[in-house]
Amino acid sequence: MTEINKDASLAAPPRENRRGFGATLAPLRPLLPYALRYKRTIAFAFAALLVASGATLTLPAAVRGMIDHGFSTDSAGAVNAYFGAMVGVAAALALASGTRYYFVMTLGERVVADLRADLFRHLASLDAAFYDTAKTGELLSRLTADTTLLKSAFGSSASVALRNMFMFVGAVIMMFATSPKLAGLALAAIPVIVLPLIASGRSVRKRSKLAQDTLAQASAYAGENLSAVRAMQANGAQAPTVARFKRAVEAAYDAAQAATLARAFVTSGAILVVFTSIVAVLWLGAQDVLAGRMSSGLLSQFVLYAVLGASSLGELSSVWSEVTAAAGAASRIAEILEVRPKIVAPPHPTPAPARWRGRISFEHVGFAYPTAPDRSALRDLSLAVEPGERVALVGPSGAGKSTLFALLLRFYDVGSGAVTLDGVDLRALDPLDLRKAIALAPQDPVIFGLSVAENIAYGRESASIDVIVSAAKRAQAHDFISALPKGYDTQLGERGVTLSGGQRQRLAIARAILADAPVLLLDEATSALDAENEAAVQAALHDVMKGRTSIVIAHRLATVLEADRIVVLDEGRIVEEGTHATLIAAGGLYARLAKLQFDTERAGAA
Numbered sequence: 001m002t003e004i005n006k007d008a009s010l011a012a013p014p015r016e017n018r019r020g021f022g023a024t025l026a027p028l029r030p031l032l033p034y035a036l037r038y039k040r041t042i043a044f045a046f047a048a049l050l051v052a053s054g055a056t057l058t059l060p061a062a063v064r065g066m067i068d069h070g071f072s073t074d075s076a077g078a079v080n081a082y083f084g085a086m087v088g089v090a091a092a093l094a095l096a097s098g099t100r101y102y103f104v105m106t107l108g109e110r111v112v113a114d115l116r117a118d119l120f121r122h123l124a125s126l127d128a129a130f131y132d133t134a135k136t137g138e139l140l141s142r143l144t145a146d147t148t149l150l151k152s153a154f155g156s157s158a159s160v161a162l163r164n165m166f167m168f169v170g171a172v173i174m175m176f177a178t179s180p181k182l183a184g185l186a187l188a189a190i191p192v193i194v195l196p197l198i199a200s201g202r203s204v205r206k207r208s209k210l211a212q213d214t215l216a217q218a219s220a221y222a223g224e225n226l227s228a229v230r231a232m233q234a235n236g237a238q239a240p241t242v243a244r245f246k247r248a249v250e251a252a253y254d255a256a257q258a259a260t261l262a263r264a265f266v267t268s269g270a271i272l273v274v275f276t277s278i279v280a281v282l283w284l285g286a287q288d289v290l291a292g293r294m295s296s297g298l299l300s301q302f303v304l305y306a307v308l309g310a311s312s313l314g315e316l317s318s319v320w321s322e323v324t325a326a327a328g329a330a331s332r333i334a335e336i337l338e339v340r341p342k343i344v345a346p347p348h349p350t351p352a353p354a355r356w357r358g359r360i361s362f363e364h365v366g367f368a369y370p371t372a373p374d375r376s377a378l379r380d381l382s383l384a385v386e387p388g389e390r391v392a393l394v395g396p397s398g399a400g401k402s403t404l405f406a407l408l409l410r411f412y413d414v415g416s417g418a419v420t421l422d423g424v425d426l427r428a429l430d431p432l433d434l435r436k437a438i439a440l441a442p443q444d445p446v447i448f449g450l451s452v453a454e455n456i457a458y459g460r461e462s463a464s465i466d467v468i469v470s471a472a473k474r475a476q477a478h479d480f481i482s483a484l485p486k487g488y489d490t491q492l493g494e495r496g497v498t499l500s501g502g503q504r505q506r507l508a509i510a511r512a513i514l515a516d517a518p519v520l521l522l523d524e525a526t527s528a529l530d531a532e533n534e535a536a537v538q539a540a541l542h543d544v545m546k547g548r549t550s551i552v553i554a555h556r557l558a559t560v561l562e563a564d565r566i567v568v569l570d571e572g573r574i575v576e577e578g579t580h581a582t583l584i585a586a587g588g589l590y591a592r593l594a595k596l597q598f599d600t601e602r603a604g605a606a
C-alpha cells in the first residue's frame with residue numbers, strides 16, 4: 001500500500017531489492033513472537049512431525065528387507081513379519097500425520113486470530129492524519145485477505161515445509177547410509193536445482209505482492225461505492241461503477257494469474273530437474289547391480305530414499321512460492337504495524353483533575369492539515385471560552401470551524417501556538433483523558449449497527465439502562481424510542497431501523513448527556529428539520545448546555561440567540577465577536593451571513 005504511510009515506508013528499505021532466503025523470510029520474523037506464545041502446540045506438532053518422518057523413512061528399509069530376504073528365502077514367516085511391521089509403521093504414520101495436521105493448523109488459526117486482533121487495535125490507535133490518506137477498504141483487505149494468506153503460511157505451508165525438510169534431511173542421511181557413492185552424486189545435483197528456485201522466488205514474490213495490492217485497491221473501490229450506494233444509484237452511476245470494479249477485479253486476476261504462472265513454472269521446472277538427476281544417478285546404480293557390486297534390494301532401497309528426498313525437495317519448492325507470497329502479505333501488514341500514531345500521550349502526562357472546570361483557550365494557534373501543508377486552516381487564532389460559557393461559531397464554509405473542534409479533540413496537533421484546557425496544554429495530557437472531558441455531537445451523527453441503548457451508551461458500556469433512559473428523556477428522544485418496535489433494544493444501523501435526521505441528532509445529544517463531560521462541542525445540522533423535530537432538538541440542546549462550556553457551530557437563529565457570545569470566523573481567523581444584536585448593528589460579515597441564513601429560515605418557518 002503506497003498511499004498510507006509515508007513515514008514508515010521510508011524507514012524500511014524496499015524489500016524487493018533484497019535477495020536470498022533470509023531476506024524473503026525476513027518480513028515473517030515479526031510474526032514469530034505470535035507463534036512462540038504457543039510453545040506447547042509447537043512442541044506437539046514437532047513431535048508428531050518427527051514420528052511421521054521417522055515412520056516414512058523406515059519404509060524403504062522394510063522394502064529392501066522384503067526384496068533381499070523375504071522373497072529369496074522361502075520363509076513365509078519372514079514375509080509376514082515384514083508385512084506386519086509395515087502395517088505398524090503405516091498406523092504410526094497415519095496417527096502422527098493427523099496429529100501434526102491438527103496442531104499445525106491450530107497454530108496457524110491461533111496466530112492469525114491474535115494478529116487480526118492486534119492489527120485492529122493498532123488501526124484504532126492511529127490518528128486522523130493517517131486516516132486522511134488511508135483507504136478504509138484497503139485497510140480491511142489487509143485485515144482479512146492478507147492475514148488469510150498468512151494463515152496458510154503458518155498453517156499448512158509451514159507444516160508441509162517442515163515435514164519435507166525433515167524428510168529431505170532424513171532421506172539424504174539414509175541415502176548415504178545405503179550407498180555413499182550414489183548419494184554423493186545425487187547431492188552434487190542439488191545446487192543445479194536450488195539456485196534457479198531462489199532466483200525465480202523473487203519474481204513470484206513481486207508478482208504476488210502486486211496481485212494482493214491490486215485486490216486491495218479493488219476492495220477499497222467496492223467499499224467506497226457500497227457505503228455510498230444511494231449516491232451511486234441516484235446519480236445513475238451503477239453501470240460505470242460496475243464496469244470499473246470489473247476492470248479492477250480483472251487487473252487483480254491478471255496479477256494473480258501472472259504469479260500463478262510463475263509458480264507453475266517454478267514447480268514444474270524443479271520437478272523436471274530433480275527427477276532427471278535422480279534417473280541419471282539410478283542409471284549408474286543399475287550398472288552397479290548388473291555388475292554385481294550392489295544387491296537389487298539395496299538399489300530399491302536407495303531408489304525409494306531418493307524418490308522421498310526428491311519429492312520433498314519438489315514440495316519444498318512449491319511451498320517456497322507460498323511462503324514468499326505470505327512474506328509479501330506479512331510485509332504489507334508490517335507496513336501498517338510500523339506506522340506510529342503521532343497523537344500519543346506524553347511519557348508523563350499531566351493527571352486529569354476529578355472534574356475539569358472547562359476553560360478553553362486557543363493561544364495564537366496556527367494550523368495547516370498534513371495533507372495540505374501549504375494552506376493554513378487557522379492563522380494566529382486566539383479565543384478563550386470561560387467555564388459554563390456558550391459560544392456560537394459562525395462563518396462561511398471552509399472558515400475553519402470544524403478545524404477548531406478537531407484541534408480541541410487533539411485529532412491533530414497545532415502547528416504553532418497552543419490549545420489549553422483549564423490552563424493545561426492539550427499535548428501534556430493523555431488524549432484519552434482529554435477526550436473524556438469533551439462530549440461531541442457532530443452534524444451527521446454516526447449511528448452504529450447496535451441497539452438504541454448501546455448507541456446511546458457508546459463508549460460507556462457500563463451505563464445502566466436507567467441512566468440511558470434518563471439521558472434519552474433529557475434529549476427529547478424517549479418518546480420516539482419508545483415507539484420503535486423493540487424500544488431501547490431496537491437494532492439500528494445497516495441491518496436495522498433507520499432514523500430521521502432529527503432523531504439521529506437527538507440520539508447524539510443523549511450520547512453527549514450520558515457522557516456528562518464538562519465541555520460540549522456541537523455541530524448543528526445544516527439541513528432543516530421539521531418544526532416538531534426542530535423544537536425538540538432545541539429543547540434538548542438547551543438542557544444539555546446547562547452548566548457546561550459549550551461551543552456550537554451554529555446554523556440556527558435560535559442557537560445564536562441563546563449563545564452568550566457569537567464568534568465569527570473567516571479564512572482561519574476570528575473577524576468579529578459579540579451578540580446577535582451588536583453584530584447585526586455592526587453590519588459586517590455576520591450581518592451578511594445572518595441575513596442570508598436566518599432570513600431563509602424565517603421564511604421557511606413562516
Ligand SMILES: Nc1ncnc2c1ncn2[C@@H]1O[C@H](COP(=O)(O)OP(=O)(O)OP(=O)(O)O)[C@@H](O)[C@H]1O
Nearest residue numbers: 132369371372377396397398399400401402403404
Ligand atoms: N482533513 C482535512 N485535510 C485537509 N484539509 C482540510 C481537512 N479538513 C478541512 N480542510 C480544509 O481546512 C479548511 C477549514 O475547514 P473546516 O472544515 O474547518 O471549515 P468549516 O468552517 O468547518 O466549514 P464547513 O462549514 O463547510 O464545515 C478548509 O479549507 C478545508 O478545505
